[in-house]
Amino acid sequence: MQKYNIFTKYHSVLITNQPLKTLDIEDKQIIQCNKENYLEIPFSQLLKETPKKKSVIINVLDMNIDKVFFECTKHYLFVQAAGGLVRNDLNEILFIFRNGKWDLPKGHKEIGETIQETAIREVQEECGLTDLVLKEKLGLTYHVYYMNGRKELKETHWYNMTTKTMELIPQKEEGIEKAQWIGEDKIDEIIANSYLNLQNLLKENKLF
Numbered sequence: 452m453q454k455y456n457i458f459t460k461y462h463s464v465l466i467t468n469q470p471l472k473t474l475d476i477e478d479k480q481i482i483q484c485n486k487e488n489y490l491e492i493p494f495s496q497l498l499k500e501t502p503k504k505k506s507v508i509i510n511v512l513d514m515n516i517d518k519v520f521f522e523c524t525k526h527y528l529f530v531q532a533a534g535g536l537v538r539n540d541l542n543e544i545l546f547i548f549r550n551g552k553w554d555l556p557k558g559h560k561e562i563g564e565t566i567q568e569t570a571i572r573e574v575q576e577e578c579g580l581t582d583l584v585l586k587e588k589l590g591l592t593y594h595v596y597y598m599n600g601r602k603e604l605k606e607t608h609w610y611n612m613t614t615k616t617m618e619l620i621p622q623k624e625e626g627i628e629k630a631q632w633i634g635e636d637k638i639d640e641i642i643a644n645s646y647l648n649l650q651n652l653l654k655e656n657k658l659f
Contacts, residue, residue, distance in 0.1 A: 455520045458594040458648035462506045464497050466519050471510055480505045484519055485512040494522045498595050527595055527604035531560040533570035535612040536589055543632035546641055547577060553645045557607055570610045578630045579620025586611035589656060592648040609652060
């Protein structure tokens with residue numbers, strides 16, 4: 452099975468060849484995509500940001516799922532980023548607070564970097580940590596947004612990381628108001644005020 456789950460500010464568009472009976476389809480718009488109706492699907496409309504818009508499931512039946520993903524996102528500039536879910540020795544998780552939302556530290560990939568190097572560098576810069584240990588990959592997220600008058604599709608690679616450092620230094624020049632260790636007792640409250648793509652990533656990894 453293969454899937455792409457693309458998030459906007461308000462909803463998601465899941466492109467998958469997984470059988471519908473195995474998916475949560477409640478209160479979602481279902482689009483059956485096949486070779487016969489492919490050209491009739493209004494792909495350019497599906498990612499428009501509209502408050503209270505229903506999430507969409509594009510059920511791909513007899514086509515290359517990568518082609519459907521391309522049609523949905525071809526008008527967006529593709530950018531790559533990486534970040535981390537960092538735990539300390541108390542098993543607390545590092546969150547940052549920026550633009551009114553809680554998030555995990557992440558940032559854009561620079562020329563010449565591997566995606567793993569990007570993940571480490573961005574967490575170091577945003578939170579002041581210097582002893583990070585990179586662990587296994589946590590997952591991959593996609594989200595679309597408007598930046599400087601253009602539409603962007605960000606592909607973010609997430610890694611598990613550990614640190615023994617407790618002191619955090621938020622990168623104020625990047626708009627980070629707080630960097631904070633969050634324990635299990637507070638995790639639900641923090642995630643409730645986070646972005647949809649992050650909520651999905653953490654839910655898929657059974658972190659709440």
